[in-house]
Amino acid sequence: MxxxxxxxxxxxxxxxxxxxxxxxxxxxxxxxxxxxxxxxxxxxxxxxxxxxxxxxxxxxxxxxxxxxxxxxxxxxxxxxxxxxxDAPEGAMEVKVTARMWSWDFEYENGKHSGTLVVPVGKPVKLALTSTDVLHGFFAPAFRLKIDTVPGMTTYGWFRADKPGEFVIFCSVYCGLQHAKMLTSIKAVSQEEYDRFLAEKGAGLGHPGKALLDAKGCLSCHSLDGSASIGPSLKDVWGREVVLVSPDKKEKKLKYDAASLKMMIMGPRTGVVKGFDPMMPAYADQITPDELTLILDFLERGDSAADGPEAGRAVADAQGCLGCHSTDGSDIAGPSFKGMFGKKGSATDGAKVDKAYVESVLKDPSGRIGKPSAMPPYPGLSDAERGVLLKFLESLGEAAHAAPAGAPADMPGHGVAAGGGNDKQGKDMKPHTEHK
Structure with a gap:
């Protein structure tokens, strides 16, 4: 017993x-x-x-x-x-890494995610640390508030007794983007959790699909037609559903760009019949560019899965675009615009190319030759690194010399190497300048 x-x-x-x-x-x-x-x-x-x-x-x-x-x-x-x-014996362990300004969750099989996905009814032990400054892991629904301290590991545990989404805040002021250091705990059934773990190594797919994962949508909506907390997204484009309004009136709705935008961003005119009104509006969490990618995936599926936009989705999911812009402006680190092909931040004067970026991803301070606030990214798969390099190359010096131009900026997360636009090429800002 x-x-x-x-x-x-x-x-x-x-x-x-x-x-x-x-x-x-x-x-x-x-x-x-x-x-x-x-x-x-x-x-x-x-x-x-x-x-x-x-x-x-x-x-x-x-x-x-x-x-x-x-x-x-x-x-x-x-x-x-x-x-x-004191976590109970047999608890599922998840490593939590806090950094400016995002959370990384690593599961027992090595899978990483920006949202903590857990099975309902199973105790979850958290091993928490930070790569830069003091952060605070705060999950009010589970009365859990633990400091994440650089250089040491702290512990806590919780158990979700029902499915749902529960917010996670950073409770310690940690810098410029502190207020945006938000994510959530997604409590799902054991079957859904097993499917989530099995997705490792399955490939990136369309960048819109990666965004659906990063925003936590796939914890409630399946892509294979199976039942979940919310309606399945399989073949959702053009599907006709019955919408129940707040005053209990029913009307038919056909999913297209406008109706899907309404259901995702809000305000909604009703709830799909047979489902509970649990989904929050994402007006403040999804940018117009991100919404375009999501709608494109819902309409066309996994086409264009290996292009630069897939790399943008990786940069977004990994927290890179919170520190690096794509329009030449300075945030906390150098802009990605014009970076590829120019001189980086390394003391040896090397240009930013594929080898340079890959070495910075593995060991930022070692490659740049000076202390860097950028964390290493050892968990990236070969496919993720490949499309990320294509994305950086598409924003590079050679790409911007041509009239093709670069995609518009889309806030999120990212990788740091050196380089930048014309201004940054003369006066580079390494990651040691994080405040």
Missing amino acids: EPKLVNVVQAVDNTFLLIFGISALLMLGITAAMIWFVIRYSRKRNPNPATFHGNFWAEVIWIVVPTLLVMGMFYSGWHSYRALR
């Missing part, structure tokens, strides 16, 4: 309720005592002051009662802390 798991959420809530209850009783008791003393021992009632030389039982009560209350609160707090800290 398996040991009964501690309900961590309930343990933490009980501690807060205990402290709140004791504080409320003390406030009421002290307030009532003050009012009674003011009335009972007013000068009008007692014109001559009385002298007291001590009361044994009053002193005993004054010492014993507060001691018991404090010890009770301490015991409850220690019990809930241990419940959060």
Whole structure:
């Protein structure tokens, strides 16, 4: 018989309720005592002051009662802390790496994702660290708040008892993009989780598909027609569905660019019949360029899977475009525009080419020859590195000398090498300039 798991959420809530209850009783008791003393021992009632030389039982009560209350609160707090800290045996372990300004989750089979996907009902042990500065992993739904500290590993665990999406914040101010360091925990069935793990090495596919994965859409919507929390996305373009409005009226809706945009970005006019209204609006989370890629994938499938735009999706999913622009402007690191083919940040003066970028991805500080705030990216697959290089090359010096131009900027994440546009070629900004 398996040991009964501690309900961590309930343990933490009980501690807060205990402290709140004791504080409320003390406030009421002290307030009532003050009012009674003011009335009972007013000068009008007692014109001559009385002298007291001590009361044994009053002193005993004054010492014993507060001691018991404090010890009770301490015991409850220690019990809930241990419940959060000590993961049960057999818990699934996930390595969590925080960096400016994104989260990376590594599963037991080596798969990486920007969203934490877990099976419902299974305890999950988190081993957390940071590659740069102090961050804070905060999942309010599970009462979990753990600092991620560079150079050390901290631990915590949780268990999702029902399917759903639960937000993760960074609770420590960590720099310019701190407010955007958001992701979520996706709790899915064991079957969906097994499918998620099995996708490793299956290829990138269309960049819109990669975006659906990075935004967490594929945790609720399958691509193979199977049932899930939300409707399947297989052959969704042109499909006719029944939409139920907030006032319970039904109407038919055919999926095209406009209707899919409405369902993704909001505001929605209703919910697909047979499904719960669980999906949030993505108006503040998906850019127009990203939406274009997603709609293109939903319409055309996996075509154009190996082009530069697939590399843009990799850069977005890996957090690169949060530090590197694609329009020549400076963020935290050098712009990708015009980088390829120009002199990089390395002390040996090497030009940015495929070999240079690959070496920077493996060991940024070692290749550049100076301390760099950029983390290494050992988890990238060969296919991901290949399309990422195509993306950087498409934004390079040679590409921009031709009239073909480059795709518009799309915020997200990315890789750092050296180089930049004309301005940056003269005055490079290495990653040591992160604030």
